[in-house]
Amino acid sequence: MAASRTTSDDDVDGDGAGAGGTAAWELLLPSTAAPARSRGRALQGALRDAVRSGRLAPGTQLPSSRELAADLRVSRGLVTDAYAQLTAEGYLSGRQGSGTWVTSACAGPVAPAPGPFAADDRGGPADFRPGLPDLSLFPRAAWSAAHRRVLTRLPHRAFGYPDPRGLPELRAALTDLLARRRGVAVEPDRVVVCSGVAQAHTLIGLVLRDRGERRVAVEDPGSPEHTALFAAAGLEAVPVPVDCDGLDPAALAATGVRAAVVTPAHQFPSGVAYTARRRGELADWARESGGLLIEDDYDGDFRYDRAPVGALQGLAPGRVAYTGSVSKSLAPGLRLGWLVAPAELAAEVAARKRTMDLGNAVTEQAVLAEFISGGHYDRQLRRCQRLYRIRRNTLAEALERHFPGSQVSGIAAGLHVIAALPARYGPEPRFLAAAAAAGVAVRPLSDYTVRGGGAEDGQVRLVMGYAHLSPADIERSVALLARGF
Ligand SMILES: Cc1ncc(COP(=O)(O)O)c(C=O)c1O
Numbered sequence: 001m002a003a004s005r006t007t008s009d010d011d012v013d014g015d016g017a018g019a020g021g022t023a024a025w026e027l028l029l030p031s032t033a034a035p036a037r038s039r040g041r042a043l044q045g046a047l048r049d050a051v052r053s054g055r056l057a058p059g060t061q062l063p064s065s066r067e068l069a070a071d072l073r074v075s076r077g078l079v080t081d082a083y084a085q086l087t088a089e090g091y092l093s094g095r096q097g098s099g100t101w102v103t104s105a106c107a108g109p110v111a112p113a114p115g116p117f118a119a120d121d122r123g124g125p126a127d128f129r130p131g132l133p134d135l136s137l138f139p140r141a142a143w144s145a146a147h148r149r150v151l152t153r154l155p156h157r158a159f160g161y162p163d164p165r166g167l168p169e170l171r172a173a174l175t176d177l178l179a180r181r182r183g184v185a186v187e188p189d190r191v192v193v194c195s196g197v198a199q200a201h202t203l204i205g206l207v208l209r210d211r212g213e214r215r216v217a218v219e220d221p222g223s224p225e226h227t228a229l230f231a232a233a234g235l236e237a238v239p240v241p242v243d244c245d246g247l248d249p250a251a252l253a254a255t256g257v258r259a260a261v262v263t264p265a266h267q268f269p270s271g272v273a274y275t276a277r278r279r280g281e282l283a284d285w286a287r288e289s290g291g292l293l294i295e296d297d298y299d300g301d302f303r304y305d306r307a308p309v310g311a312l313q314g315l316a317p318g319r320v321a322y323t324g325s326v327s328k329s330l331a332p333g334l335r336l337g338w339l340v341a342p343a344e345l346a347a348e349v350a351a352r353k354r355t356m357d358l359g360n361a362v363t364e365q366a367v368l369a370e371f372i373s374g375g376h377y378d379r380q381l382r383r384c385q386r387l388y389r390i391r392r393n394t395l396a397e398a399l400e401r402h403f404p405g406s407q408v409s410g411i412a413a414g415l416h417v418i419a420a421l422p423a424r425y426g427p428e429p430r431f432l433a434a435a436a437a438a439g440v441a442v443r444p445l446s447d448y449t450v451r452g453g454g455a456e457d458g459q460v461r462l463v464m465g466y467a468h469l470s471p472a473d474i475e476r477s478v479a480l481l482a483r484g485f
Helices: 022-028 036-053 065-072 076-088 140-153 168-182 197-210 224-232 249-255 276-289 343-357 362-373 376-402 428-438 471-483
Strands: 100-102 191-194 215-220 236-243 259-262 292-296 320-325 337-340 407-409 416-421 460-465
Touching: 022 065, 036 076, 065 076, 140 362, 140 376, 168 191, 168 320, 168 337, 168 362, 191 197, 191 343, 197 224, 197 259, 197 292, 197 320, 197 337, 197 343, 215 224, 215 249, 224 236, 236 249, 249 276, 276 292, 362 376, 376 407, 376 416, 376 471, 428 471
Parallel strands: 215 236, 215 259, 259 292, 292 320
Antiparallel strands: 191 337, 320 337, 407 416, 416 460
């Protein structure tokens, strides 16, 4: 937000330089630059423009007409007129004496920057697109208690520049957590705390590029984010097919690339869990070729019907860069993740992290460390797991009831499934049009494959996220989808 009402709380030094200080309003509404005759119109135009563009966000309280007039060095009447005109147009609301606010209905859409992992409008009650946990399950009370404890406990010196690899207590807590829950072979020295899998991949990509690599293998079907993140680091993505056991090692070897991104716990998006044999073959490929496997364990914490399958990293710690985050277990908005680098890359990764941002925020790292060591992380996973299992079952049953003959796969783990609907609901473009008309957001598997395959047999295959939806919303939305047929 460019400007908001200055409160004395924000401006503790009383120097008027807070977010809503004079300079901010002058920049936002430069009406005094206009000739005197057109100043009123210029002020109204600038104000309208600021609301439409989102620079003045819905809910922002504007200064009193007296304050704004003084800040902009215009007459108070000009400001009163501008407020009255914009209120009449619906951009502002408020009554004499109660303040003036930017209304929510009229602010133009503030377009999020498109790109990997960008915030978007996901998460509505009829939105099956994958990628989000249930954000309402974020453990606010436990997190805020941990925050208070951390702020009380941390010495002043802890607020200096951190070790770019992360706080020692967090790296120790992660070492224990990842060894215990995911079978990762790790020592604190090789853990780098970062802002999610996205940054972990960028760091690895940059290190590989420094070492002369120009290509990286990605899964097909796979996450477009992998391709985009490595492209941003200067590496071309080479798609390699995934079959029902995982990434095809022969096809990988045939590409001649020396690094490959894999999602073995719950392949994204197909939901396949890499078999033990396939894991072994890939580990062999890495050892024999001197290649690197970049393991994205994005939803490895969630497993429902069978014993957890450990991380691939445990099989070949010297040849796997393991990456994960709290984005599915707590919330993606925390932007906290980790990278366990193989010994030979650890120093270069740490150096890259240092030049990129000097390390993650100290308090959030300390809170996560406290949260993990206090047992809250395990508790949160147990709670989510219980609820997500119910939601997954609800989705599978609703699909079977409303779309008889559907096959639901990839259900053993993660936060999404693949639903293959019988050909009578196809072809895919017709199905997607019907879903859009019903107001239900879905993503076809074909969106995630470079080869574009999957839809030729007339079957509709959907990648359906369910964790963020209540059982009632899942029921209702599947019924809505079915109404089109
Ligand atoms: C395949 C995959 N990996 C990783 C992530 C998470 O990235 P991050 O940890 O940066 O939030 C996502 C997010 O949806 C994803 O789809």
